[in-house]
Amino acid sequence: MNEDFLRRAIELARSAREGGDPPFGSLLVGPDGAVLAEERNSSITDSDITAHPELKLARWAARELDPDTAAGTTMYTSCQPCGMCQGAIARSGLGRVVFALSTEQLLGLKSGGDFPVVPTEGPALFEEAKAAVDGYYD
Numbered sequence: 423m424n425e426d427f428l429r430r431a432i433e434l435a436r437s438a439r440e441g442g443d444p445p446f447g448s449l450l451v452g453p454d455g456a457v458l459a460e461e462r463n464s465s466i467t468d469s470d471i472t473a474h475p476e477l478k479l480a481r482w483a484a485r486e487l488d489p490d491t492a493a494g495t496t497m498y499t500s501c502q503p504c505g506m507c508q509g510a511i512a513r514s515g516l517g518r519v520v521f522a523l524s525t526e527q528l529l530g531l532k533s534g535g536d537f538p539v540v541p542t543e544g545p546a547l548f549e550e551a552k553a554a555v556d557g558y559y560d
């Protein structure tokens with residue numbers, strides 16, 4: 423763990439807040455220790471609920487990095503990635519995540535607590551749904 427990179431992520435979080443957005447920031451550090459990209463949360467100024475810095479960096483990495491480089495990359499982030507970002511990070515092939523605040527610590531600082539859970543139903547229509555997927559991954 424490199425605390426200087428974590429401090430930079432916290433600095434990006436402060437900068438997001440100063441710009442009118444939620445206080446979260448992240449950066450990607452390559453296998454050689456070079457900073458490859460930095461992002462701030464911009465969900466308010468972009469009117470985009472998905473504009474979390476971790477998601478923006480995961481999308482950037484999947485587009486711009488070859489798989490070996492991505493696997494050697496560490497994301498330093500001011501707060502533990504949310505479920506949405508964790509999914510994108512896993513799909514992007516990044517090697518590691520280092521965070522400052524945990525989700526639990528964040529929730530302790532936040533009024534209103536956690537996000538609501540949306541009711542979900544399924545599975546259903548297995549044969550019909552299976553036909554759309556069958557053979558795709560062969």
Ligand SMILES: [Zn+2]
Pocket residue numbers: 474476477503504505506507508
């Ligand atoms: Zn997120």
